[in-house]
Amino acid sequence: MKKFTFLFLLILAGSVAFGQFSIGPKVGYNTSTLTSDLDSIKSDLTNNFHFGAFVRIGKKIYIQPELNYLTTGGVFKEDVSLNPIKTEIKLKNIEIPVILGWRIINFGVGNIRILLGPSATIVMDKTITTTDGSGYVDPILDVDDINDLNWGFNLGAGVDVLMFTLDARYQMGLNDAISSVKNFNINSRNNLFSISLGWKIL
Helix, strand or coil, X not given: CHHHHHHHHHHHHHHHHHCCEEEEEEEEEEEEEECCCCCCCEEECEEEEEEEEEEEEEXXXXXXXXXXXXXXXXXXXXXXXXXXXXXXXXXXXXXXXEEEEEEEEECCCEEEEEEEEEEEEEEEEEEEEEXXXXXXXXXXXXXXXXXXXXXXXXXXXXXXXXXXXXXXXXXXXXXXXXXXXXXXXXXXXXXXXXXXEEECCX
């Protein structure tokens, strides 16, 4: 965590040195799901809010490192057998994306952008809640089955109007957040859709 924070501050210092930068806070809404390779286990979406800060460096083509706090997860369900499963997983994370953007349309007071880039997500807290009544089986997961560091790749678009910046992104998981539990492979990845509003204070 200290290394990621140092890298973020180093990029910030570089942006100040070279100019053409913006910095500000951001807040938003995200919906996430944990996928499953097992046909018998389905996964529902979870909805949460996030907040953080960003630095944008450049004009037509720019780079935007961020530091965000967000909650992700999903609900695993299996209700066709005699021993049904319903387990909700909630992950509290620090996310560090590095976004590359391109302003493709300018319209006076703002612009329209496309963006992409990788992100590293550090899991700070893991909560597993399992339904245990009406024939439901024991929890299918232990917190140790969930990886502490997950990688993703973002694709999206954004709009700037005056000092406000609005982004919509889809993040696909690049590694298994959960690989296997109780001797079977689940190969679960964390996929995320988010909408965020930022304020360029500089």
